Amino acid sequence: MIAIRSATAADAEALAALRWEFRGRRDPTPESESDFLARCVPWMRSRLEAGSVWRVWVVEDDRRVVGQIWLQIFEKLPNPNGEGQCHGYVSNLYVQPASRGSVGGQLLDAALNYAKAQGADRVLLWPSPRSVTLYERRGFTRQSEVFELKL
Numbered sequence: 353m354i355a356i357r358s359a360t361a362a363d364a365e366a367l368a369a370l371r372w373e374f375r376g377r378r379d380p381t382p383e384s385e386s387d388f389l390a391r392c393v394p395w396m397r398s399r400l401e402a403g404s405v406w407r408v409w410v411v412e413d414d415r416r417v418v419g420q421i422w423l424q425i426f427e428k429l430p431n432p433n434g435e436g437q438c439h440g441y442v443s444n445l446y447v448q449p450a451s452r453g454s455v456g457g458q459l460l461d462a463a464l465n466y467a468k469a470q471g472a473d474r475v476l477l478w479p480s481p482r483s484v485t486l487y488e489r490r491g492f493t494r495q496s497e498v499f500e501l502k503l
Contacts, residue, residue: 353414354413354455356458357409357410358407358410359400359408360400361397361398364394364396365393366417367396367408367410368389368393368396369389370417370419370420370448371396371444372389405425406422407425408420408421409423413451419447419459420445420459421443422443422444423442423475425438425439425441425472426438426439436472437471437473438471439473439475440472441476445477445483456483456486457489460490475492
């Protein structure tokens with residue numbers, strides 16, 4: 353049975369393993385899977401504690417975590433033009449291939465509904481090539497006004 357719920361610190365190991373599956377297997381990596389997990393699990397566990405700026409949802413298939421989405425709401429400086437006071441940043445939307453279908457969209461909807469409830473005026477993300485159509489179906493568009501400096 354498929355279920356979507358908020359993640360807890362107890363999910364950190366499963367989420368880190370999914371992160372490796374999503375990103376570590378896609379491109380060559382400078383660290384081993386075990387080194388990555390040793391670094392990622394504590395990071396995720398601390399971000400899943402109360403008071404964190406991150407919100408995370410998981411999809412479970414028969415009580416096994418098979419997908420995730422991360423959302424961070426970040427403040428903007430007050431603006432006199434009526435814009436909202438915060439944005440949302442979505443990251444790491446991933447569902448294992450055997451469990452895909454509509455659940456990626458359901459995870460995205462959970463994050464977008466939360467962002468809207470928090471007063472976010474827009475949500476930003478960097479899509480993988482495969483995920484572009486999912487985001488376009490939810491109304492996302494490509495913008496060219498963002499400047500980036502890689503440090």
